[in-house]
Structures are given as structure tokens and as C-alpha cells.
Amino acid sequence: MDFNVKKLASDAGVFFTRAVQFTEEKLGQAEKTELDAHLENLVARGDCTKNWTEKIFRQTEVLLQPNPSARIEEFFYEKLDKKIPLRTTNAELLGQHMLDAAKDFGPGTPYGSTLTTVGEYQKKLGGAEREFLQTSAINFLTPLRNFLEGDWRTISKERRLLENRRLDLDVCKARVKKAKLQEAKAACEGDAAPDFQETRPRNYVLSASASALWSEELDKSEHELRVAQTEFDRQAEVTRLLLEGISSTHVNHLRCLHEFVEAQAAYYAQCHLYMQELQKELRSANGDSVPNAFAVSPSSSGALAGPSGLSSSSLPGASPPPRPPVSPGGRESGTLKIEEVQPPATGTRKAKVLYDYDAADTSELSLLADELITVYTVPGMDPDWLVGERGNQKGKVPVTYLELLS
Secondary structure: OOOOHHHHHHHHHHHHHHHHHHHHHHOOOOOOOOOOHHHHHHHHHHHHHHHHHHHHHHHHHHHHOOOHHHHHHHHHHHHOOOOOOOOOOHHHHHHHHHHHHHHHHOOOOHHHHHHHHHHHHHHHHHHHHHHHHHHHHHHHHHHHHHHHHHHHHHHHHHHHHHHHHHHHHHHHHHHHHHHHHHHHHHHHHHHOOOOOOOOOOHHHHHHHHHHHHHHHHHHHHHHHHHHHHHHHHHHHHHHHHHHHOHHHHHHHHHHHHHHHHHHHHHHHHHHHHHHHHHHHHHHHHHOOOOOOOOOOOHHHHHHHEOHHHOEHHHOOOOOOOOOOOOOOOOOOOOOOOHHHOOOOOOOOEEEEEOOOEOOOOOOEOOEOOOOEEEEEOOOOOOOOEEEEEEOOEEEEEEHHHEEEOO
């Protein structure tokens, strides 16, 4: 082992002088060389980019993999440079349980056949989720991780080196300042005429010798200062170029963000398509034997919600929707008499009235905007209407005039 004592002692001396300079700066006992405004702005922008990229990266990891144990496992696989094993998604696991349950209950029974259908679609949803996770990890998480673990580490290393060069520069400035003061002091003492009657005339000689020594020390300190200034300027330029590259990083991350959004949109669209197909299969298999108490027709659902999921009543200039059509027998008929309707034991909900509504006949209930009523449905009722209750009053109300609450 080549153990260089001189180099070790030299490095220790440099470290000590830097530590002293840093401490004196913090205590306000030493001057500090400030970076130029442009470089300071680049440093602040780089720190901001690093901090927010780190937060976005961590939260995206939580979004894609909520299980912390699984994230830790994936972290170790990455550090060991091994392939992460495929993990069954929750939807796939649920689908498999449904398929296994259908076998035990009997695939020919209504419940068993429905479990089979739903289980197959749950596995499809799980497959879409896995594809989304893989796409997002490659197109979004990986570029963010590469920046944090690659580019930013290089920038941090060069910034630490720049800080060391600055400390060295300030140490050299302090030495030059001290040498100038001592040289001036020695020169003042040497300018005084010698008193040869003095018992010790050698003091004059010593002052002249000290002046020469401090002059030599000043020349040496000024040379070291020039070298330190050159190294500081060179390192500042290197750091500046690296920090200016943050702009390219932003452009790259912007492209990755677009790809992430596209992957999300494709995933949710695929899930929506699967659920629509599942609903069609369930309706065709079960008919109306298991009605949805609050099913809303496509036309009415479009009237209930505006852009971005806002209710149409909150949109400026919104007007009441057209009166829903009444199917034959939908009003006061022999098959449905409002006064004989009783609320179900479960399935009632609160609803907020969006617009004023005037009842067309005694079977309907007049409404005032912003009031709250209780609503429910009964078998055989038109899906565009619900039964509404307000105190002792009861009657049919159009779905499109309501916002169903939880």
C-alpha cells in the first residue's frame, strides 16, 4: 500500500484552513466571495428543480405502487441490478377469486355465471393496469430517476468543488491582506533612523530583515491568489454550464409528462370500455331482474354533469333541461299509483334540486332550486323519473333536475 504521508498532511492542512475560513464566515469574522447574480439564479433554479423532481418522483411511485413493502422490494432489485418479478395486480387477484368461487357455486347458476363474467373482466382490468404501470415506469419514472441519480449528482459534485475553490480563494485573499499589513508595519519600523547610542542597535537590522521577509511572503501570497482565482473562475464556468443544462432537463421532463398523461388516458379509456362491455353482458344476461335503483339514462347523465364533472347548475348561464319524456303509463296509471308507493327499507338517497320545477299534475312534485329532498325508485318506474318526498308531500320528480348526493 502506497501511503504518502506528505500528501496526507497537505490534504489535512487544506481541509483545516477551509474549515477555519468557513467558520469565520459564519461568525461574520471573514469576508466571503459572492457568486455572480446569474450563477446564483442558476443554483436556485437547480435546487428548485431537484426538490420538486424528487417529490414528484416519490409521489408517482406511491401512485403506481401504494404498497410500501413492494416498493422496498423493487428498490433492492434495482440496486442489485436484477429483473423485478411480475406481480399480480389486485384486480387480477380479485378476478381469479371470482372465477374460483364460480366453480364452487356452479357456473350454471345465475350467481356463478355472473361471477365468471365479472371475474374475467376484472382480470382484463388488471392486465390493463399492469400495462399502464410498466409504461409509466419506463416513460416517466425512469427519466426522473436518471436525473436525480445521474445528472444531479454530477451537478452536486461540481458545486461542492466550486465551494472548495471559493474557500481556497478567500483564504488566499486573507493571506494577501495579512501580508500587506505586516509588510507596511515592518516598513514603518524600518524607516525610523537607527540610534547607534542604543545598547541594542540590532533592532534596526531585524526590522529591515522582517520587511524583506514580509515582502517575499506578499509576493508568494499574491501568486497563490492568482492561481486560486484562476481555478475558481474555471470551476464556476463548469458549474454554470452544467446548471444551464437544467433547461434541457425541463424539456425532456415535459415530453415525459405528456407521455405519462397519454398512458393514463389510454388506461382509463380501456377500463371504461371494459366496464361498458361488462354492463352490456350483465344486462343481456339478467335483463331487468336486478335493476339499478339509481340508474340514469345516457341523456340524463349528460344533463347532470357539465365539463370537468361540474353540475350544470354551477355553470354560468345554465338553463333548466327539457322536461323528460313520459312513457305511456308513466304518469298516474293503473300500474303505478304515487299515493300507494311506499319508500323502500334501503336505497333512499338525498338529492339537491338544481332548477325550479312546476308539477304537471297531481302525480308530480313541484321543486324549488337548491332545496334538499329524499328520492328513491320503485319497480316498473320510468328511469328518467324518481319518487321524491319533502315532508308529507310525495310525487314524481325528473332526474335531470336533481343532483344525487351520497
